Amino acid sequence: MVAVIALQPxxxxxVNQTAMPGIDADIAxxxxxxxxxxxxxxxxxxxxxxxxxxxxxxxxTGEVVIDAAAVTAMDTxxxxxxxxxxxxxxxxxRTVRLQGLKPEHGALLNVIAAHEVELEAPREPEPGMLxxxxxxxxxxxxxxxxxxxxxxxxxIALLRSVVQPRRIRWRYILYNLQTAGxxxxxxxxxxxxxxxxxxxxxxxxxxxxxGANIYVADLVGLSMVRELSPLLTAIIVAGRSGSAYxxxxxxxxxxxxxxxxxxxxVVPLELLVLPKMLALIIALPLLTVYTDVTGVLGGMVMARAxxxxxxxxxxGRLDDAISLTSYLxxxxxxxxFAVIIALVGCYQGFQVTGSADSVGRQxxxxxxxxxxxxxxxxxxxxxxxxxxDI
Numbered sequence: 001m002v003a004v005i006a007l008q009p010x011x012x013x014x015v016n017q018t019a020m021p022g023i024d025a026d027i028a029x030x031x032x033x034x035x036x037x038x039x040x041x042x043x044x045x046x047x048x049x050x051x052x053x054x055x056x057x058x059x060x061t062g063e064v065v066i067d068a069a070a071v072t073a074m075d076t077x078x079x080x081x082x083x084x085x086x087x088x089x090x091x092x093x094r095t096v097r098l099q100g101l102k103p104e105h106g107a108l109l110n111v112i113a114a115h116e117v118e119l120e121a122p123r124e125p126e127p128g129m130l131x132x133x134x135x136x137x138x139x140x141x142x143x144x145x146x147x148x149x150x151x152x153x154x155x156i157a158l159l160r161s162v163v164q165p166r167r168i169r170w171r172y173i174l175y176n177l178q179t180a181g182x183x184x185x186x187x188x189x190x191x192x193x194x195x196x197x198x199x200x201x202x203x204x205x206x207x208x209x210x211g212a213n214i215y216v217a218d219l220v221g222l223s224m225v226r227e228l229s230p231l232l233t234a235i236i237v238a239g240r241s242g243s244a245y246x247x248x249x250x251x252x253x254x255x256x257x258x259x260x261x262x263x264x265x266v267v268p269l270e271l272l273v274l275p276k277m278l279a280l281i282i283a284l285p286l287l288t289v290y291t292d293v294t295g296v297l298g299g300m301v302m303a304r305a306x307x308x309x310x311x312x313x314x315x316g317r318l319d320d321a322i323s324l325t326s327y328l329x330x331x332x333x334x335x336x337f338a339v340i341i342a343l344v345g346c347y348q349g350f351q352v353t354g355s356a357d358s359v360g361r362q363x364x365x366x367x368x369x370x371x372x373x374x375x376x377x378x379x380x381x382x383x384x385x386x387x388x389d390i
Contacts, residue, residue, distance in 0.1 A: 025049045025078065027056065037068040041078025049078075053085055064089050069100030079108045150347045154277065157269040172275035180241040180276070181283030185290060188236050192291035195228060196220055196298025204306040213307040217317035220299030226326045229291040231378050234337035237284060238370035242345035245276055246366040249349025250359040258350075268350075277342035284338040285331050292330065325390060333381055337374050344370045 025045035026038045035056070041049065058064065066086070071078075082098075089096045101109065127135070161167045203219040249272055252258050258268050296318065303309040348366035352358045 027052055034065055036070055038070045040073035041071055042073055042075045043077040046077045046081060050081060063095040063097060065097045065099060067100040071105060074105045074108060079112045083109055083112045147347055151343055154269060154273055154343060157274055161274060167270060169275050173279050176276050176279035177283055180280050181287060184237060184240060184287060188233050188287050188291050189294040191236060192229060192232060192295040193298040195232060196224060196295035197302045199223055200299040200302035201306060213309055214317055216303045216307055216309060217314045218321035221296055221318045221322045222326060224295035225292050225322055226330045229295055230288045230330045230333040233287045233291050234374045235371055238341045238374060239367050242341045242370045243363050243367050245345030246349040246363045247359060249346055250352035250362055253352045254354055273346045276346060277339060280338040280342045281335050285334040288331055288334040336377060340373050340377060341370045
C-alpha cells in the first residue's frame, strides 16, 4: 500500500484537517489524500507549524509525497522544519518524495542538509567491577543499618507495650497466631514427615553394612530435634508468612493506608509489626515441637520398613539418643528465627515505593533475606555451641 502526501498547486481539499486561520505557514490535505505546504515558512510561524507537524497523522508505510509549490517564503527555520520532517519520515521506514519546491528554497534546504550535525546523548561508561562491588556493598550496608534501626524501633515499641499492656492488640495477635501457626500445621508436618523418611532411608543404606540398624533412631532423632526441625520450620514459615507480611504492609503503603494510620494517631509498628512478631514468637516453637514429632514418626516408618526396627525398639533407643539439652537447643532457636522472619518481612513491606511491581520485588527480597539470615544464624548457633561444648 502506498501512502501519498502530495501538494497540488491547483486546488486544496482538506479531509478531516483544515488550515489554521491566522497563521501564514500551514499544512493541509489535498484532494488525493496528499499533504500540501502552505504560506510563508519563516521563523514567525515556526512554533505553531512545528506543533501541526508533530500532530499530523502520517501514514504508517509507503511513499510520502510532499508538495511545497504553495510555499511563498522560506528561511532557515522553515527549511530546518521541512528537512527534519523528511528525515524523521525516512528513518521510520517511509519513502519521501519532495516536489514543487522553488529553486531558491531547494538551495536553502540543501544547505541545511549539508551542515546537519547528528547529536547523540552522551553515554555514561559502564562501571567497572570495583565500582559495582562498591555500590553493592554500600547498598547492603544501607539495608543492614535500616534493618537494625527498624529492630531498635520495634524493641522500643515492644517495651512501651509491656509497660502499658492496654496498648497490646490481643485480637491481632490471635489472628496472626492462627494464620502463621495453626494454618501452617499441614505443610510443616508433611515436609517434616518426608524429611524423616529421607534421613532414615539414607542412613539405613550405611547402617546395614555394619549391622547397626538400631542407631537409625539416633540419626533421625538427633538430627531432626536439634537441627533440621527448627531450621526447616523456619524456612517454610519465612516463605509462607514472611512473604505475606511484606505483601500486606506493602499493599497498605501503596494505597496510603499507613499514612492514614499515622494521620489518626495510630503507630504502624504497634498495629502491624508487634502483633505479627509476638504471634510468630509463640507459633514457631510450637511448630518446631510439632515437626519434631512428625519427623521422628517419618523416620520410624522408614526404619520399620527398611531395617525391620519396631516402633517400640525405636522409641526405646530415642530415650537414650536424645538428651533434654539437645531438645531445648532446637526449641530455643525457634524464637530467634521468629524475630528474624517477622522483622525482615515487615521491614521490606515498609520499603515498598508506591507500585505493584515494588510489592512483588520487596516480597522476593523478604523471602531471600529471611532464609539467608535464618541459615546464617543457625550456623552461628552451631559455632557457639561448639565453643561451649554443648
